[in-house]
Amino acid sequence: MEDLLDRPAPSPILRLLEVSRIYTEPAVEEYARGREVLARYPDAERIHVPSHWNIPTLYGNEGNVDDWVKIKRTVLVLGVKKGLAMRPNGRSADFIAPSTSNGCAMACAYCYVPRRKGFANPIxxxxxxxxxCRxxxxxxxxxxxxxxxDQIDPAAWVYDLGENGDLSVDALVSDNVRDMVATFRDLPNAKGSFATKYVNRDLLGYDPQERTRVRFSLMPAHVARVVDxxxxxxxxRIAAIDDFVRAGxxxxxxxxxxIVYDGWEADWRALFEEVDARLSRQxxxxxxCEIIFLTHNANLHEVNLGWHPKAEDLLWRPxxxxxxxxxxGQWNLRYKVADKRRYLERFQQILAEVMPYCEVRYAF
Known part of the structure; x- marks a missing residue:
């Protein structure tokens, strides 16, 4: 019997993505990017579907909760983005750009995207x-x-690029992210912006020339191990900050x-101290920074109970x-208004004590 200790550890990419099934819209192969992505996974089963939103065996199928993570690892959907309008934002960005993706291979227990799709949320x-890009x-x-x-940027119009996914992970699948970074490199009055929870060091070679903003999402590590x-x-993620700054x-x-729980204030102070100790002057x-308190949802609560109930001990606090x-139009759960105001004041106070140079751009 093969000694398990002798087996090489799977690469980070394979742990995250091992695509064996691809759902494709009819027009996908008409596009060079579609052909490129399909060529990356020559052995994957291909299933033609009328629309990336209309896959009954994938979306709205309650039985898929049992395979929540497996679907994220093994399934990919390829489609054509129909709506190309920019939506005003005024919070984290000036505009929400048309998405280059939807869904994610990661499985954060609080993510809002699966609330819309229902029971499955692959890339x-x-x-x-x-x-x-045009x-x-x-x-x-x-x-x-x-x-x-303004609070968004002193000089550039900022476009949020990853509203419904994580571009650092998307870059494992296609060159869409590289193309977006190149687009903003040539726009003197605009910046791209996306949040990420995945360190993809391939992005260090994209030459953004300070026209793309990466927002690394952070929380106390022991909480992240449960919900992220x-x-x-x-x-x-903390270790990557300086590298990405140096890369432009x-x-x-x-x-x-x-997320509010007993001891949350001390845990955030410790996180700020860890970040502060690692940052270069540059x-x-x-x-x-942005500060965003948890918003939860009853439907997502039910989904999580089917695959990751431990997370709900932190997230579901009626x-x-x-x-x-x-x-x-959905009914969501947020911290009680008066309490949240007090939580936010305390959070900002701790941040100012430890990282006084870190201006808060947006808090919600």
């Missing part, structure tokens, strides 16, 4: 990347110069989601939370 990659460039050109600084499933360890990225931090001078209807 969907959109192959019409040239159209998406749409962004046209829109930025029409905006002209940004005439007044299949992501890079917190220590690895603007690097900010997302303290997200902030990283500190350009550092900004004693601390209240119902609130979202802009999309």
């Amino acid at each position: 969907s990659v959109f192959v019409n990347i040239e159209q998406i 749409a962004i460039a046209r829109h930025a050109t029409k905006q002209g110069p940004k005439t007044a600084p 499933v299949r992501t890079s360890p917190i220590a690895d 990225y603007e690097v900010h931090l997302n303290f997200s989601p902030v 990283a500190r001078e350009q550092m900004r 004693d601390l939370q209240q119902w609130k209807r979202s802009e999309s």
Whole structure:
């Protein structure tokens, strides 16, 4: 019998993605990017579907909860992005750019995307990347110069690129992210921006020239080990900050989601101290952050109970939370308003004590 200790450890990519089934829209192979991605996985089963949103065996199938992580690792969806409009934002970014993907190979227990899809949330990659990049460039050109600084950026229009996924992981599948970084490199009045929980060092070679903002999401490590499933360890994300700054990225931090539990304040102070000890002067001078407290959802709670109930001990706290209807019409759970205001004040106080140079761009 083969000694298990003699087996080589799987690569990080294989632990995250081992694609064996690809759902494709009819037009995918008409695009060079579609053909490139299919060529990366020559042995994967291909299933043609009318739409990347219309896959009954994948989405809305409650039985898929049992295979939640397996589906994320082994299934890929390829489609064509239809809507190319920019949506105003005004919070983390000026505009939400058309997504180059939807879904994720990671499995964060609080992620809002599976609330919409239902019971499965693998990566969907959109192959019409040239159209998406041209749409962004046209829109930025029409905006002209940004005439007044604001909380988002002092001089550039900022476009959020990864609203429904994680671009650092998407870059394992296709060159879409490389193309997006190159697009913003040539736009003097605009920046791209995306949040990530995965350290993909291939991005260090993309030459962003400070026109792409990477927001590393951080939380206390012992909490991340429960709720940030299949992501890079917190220590690895912190260690990557200086490398990405040196590579030409603007690097900010997302303290997200902030989860309230006994001892949460001390844990965040310890995290801030760890970050502060690792940052170079160059990283500190350009550092900004966002603070986002947890929002949960009853449907996602039920999904999580089917595959990762331990996470719900942290996320589902009706004693601390209240119902609130979202802009999309769903009923979500957020911390009670008066309590959340107090939590946020305390969070910002601790941050200012440990990292006074880290300006808060946005807090929610």
